[in-house]
Amino acid sequence: MSKLLNANFYRLKKSKVFWILLIFSVMLPLVIIYNQYNSMVKYNNIIELNKLVFGYIPYYDFPLALFISLFLSDEYFSNTIRNKIIVGHSRTKIYLANLIITSLISILAYIIYSVVIALVGYPLFGGITISINNFIFLMFKTILIIIVFSSIFTLTVSLIKNTTLAAIGNLLIAFLFLLTAFWSSSVLSETEYINKSVITNVETNEYKYVEEKNPLYPSKTERKIYEFLLDTIPTGQAFEIAYEIRTESDLQPLYSLGVIIVLTSVGLFIFKRKEFA
Secondary structure (H helix, E strand, C coil): CHHHHHHHHHHHHHHHHHHHHHHHHHHHHHHHHHHHHHHHHHHCCCCCCHHHHHHHHHHHHHHHHHHHHHHHHHHHCHHHHHHHHHHCCHHHHHHHHHHHHHHHHHHHHHHHHHHHHHHEEEEEECCCCCCCCHHHHHHHHHHHHHHHHHHHHHHHHHHHHCHHHHHHHHHHHHHHEEEEEEEHHHHCCCCCEEEEEEEECCCEEEEEEEEECCCCCCCHHHHHHHHHHHCCCHHHHHHHCCCCCCCCCCHHHHHHHHHHHHHHHHHHHHHHHHCCC
């Protein structure tokens, strides 16, 4: 395993997509801070540093989808994986080494993003507005979410050898996750009752507000389904963190671990039976 990891780290030094990801992780927070600072100056908005740190998470799967697809697909295209198998490396170790390297780089890129936010944002916006314990717990949940993303995209690449198709497939998965999380959070944010204006006098245009049942308010069963989606899919958990959505469950880290184990098991099962021409 150590030899495989060393080989992967060596490949990173020459990987253009790796360096692009790191540069992106430095430039993006600077752009975000610039925009938020302008908003603060013009509209006197209060900017919370912790929201800048975690606000990026729901959309982080898009750059990861590209990075992992391009980085791993190159091994298939160049027959590197076949050569590793020929020299005696087990398929299990090859797959796990790839998953580990993509997870580590994905976490590293997010840490770089967070550090830039902290170093540049602190003098402008002040410190975090939540407790240190809560911040650490949210960061732990975020790291698990990133590993889930890496597990999903690594599995996809193991199914699709073509670089372009793998990248498109992973981007579609990221987009579907985003839509699902957005829709679920929108439904859960509906209030049970809404105020509706009713005209009481047509001649004088007098009206009053009447409280009535919101037809879009989810039933108990629907609410449980949407909460389950938010708790289990990585982008859903990211929405909960970024937009402070509260659900009845505190088991998101366990869900993430379960998803990682299932996806890794499925990936190993497929990888062990895959033909490498």
